[in-house]
Amino acid sequence: MTQELRALILTAASIGFFHTLLGPDHYLPFIMMAWARRWSAGKTALITVICAIGHIGSSVVLGLIGVFFGLALKGLVGAESVRGDLAAWLLTAFGLAYFVWGIRLVYRRHPHQHRHPHLSDAEHPHQHVHTHVGEHTHVHDTESAKTVTPWVLFVIFVFGPCEPLIPLLMYPAAESGTVDLLVVTAVFGAVTTSTMLAAVLLGRAGVDFLPLKKVQRYSHALAGASILLCGLAILFLGL
Numbered sequence: 132m133t134q135e136l137r138a139l140i141l142t143a144a145s146i147g148f149f150h151t152l153l154g155p156d157h158y159l160p161f162i163m164m165a166w167a168r169r170w171s172a173g174k175t176a177l178i179t180v181i182c183a184i185g186h187i188g189s190s191v192v193l194g195l196i197g198v199f200f201g202l203a204l205k206g207l208v209g210a211e212s213v214r215g216d217l218a219a220w221l222l223t224a225f226g227l228a229y230f231v232w233g234i235r236l237v238y239r240r241h242p243h244q245h246r247h248p249h250l251s252d253a254e255h256p257h258q259h260v261h262t263h264v265g266e267h268t269h270v271h272d273t274e275s276a277k278t279v280t281p282w283v284l285f286v287i288f289v290f291g292p293c294e295p296l297i298p299l300l301m302y303p304a305a306e307s308g309t310v311d312l313l314v315v316t317a318v319f320g321a322v323t324t325s326t327m328l329a330a331v332l333l334g335r336a337g338v339d340f341l342p343l344k345k346v347q348r349y350s351h352a353l354a355g356a357s358i359l360l361c362g363l364a365i366l367f368l369g370l
Contacts, residue, residue: 133311136307136314139300139315140315144318147318147319147320148322148326150293154370156222156291156361160357161182162334163354167350176328178284184324185288185289186288189289191301193210198302198305204297204302211294212292214290215291216366217290218288218292220362224362226357226359233351233354293319
């Protein structure tokens, strides 16, 4: 192993670790969705790893195309920037949509009364209290949300680029040969995925430890609001 490769491996590991920790979009959506949807640790880990693979893999594919076809680095960086903006808007839109859905769910679960006048006793209308869940709801609404949510996160993370991967790691490593390129890319991918997984599982455990039973009915709305704020922070604060 050459000294240059050692330096690139160390750089790849460092960038993968700090890039992930400093980007709340890498873990906050999974923590909040795991809490709101009550995912098990196993399901949370599986969804996180799959999204991480899509997140890293899309940039790796783009970087490999650029390396092997001799594309200008500036053009690839520009493409990654466009993908980053698109992913941020998608995350924001998803957060807003999920927040609205969560508010609607809170309303439907809130007990309220209906008065039903009867012809046989018009002076004493029947009155009953109910919610719009259980027999008054459509079970397919909740089931479809459970199915769609992981796929929405996956699509968002596929569009989301690993900004430092191509210019800081892949192109410099490619100058030393294909083996160095693959090694450095693998190290970055492994560290990024491991850091995402650790942050998500630790965050999930921390949220489960908090006394949040009083706000559990608002969990979906709060999850959507958190994801929405995360997307806005990326768009306007450059996080």
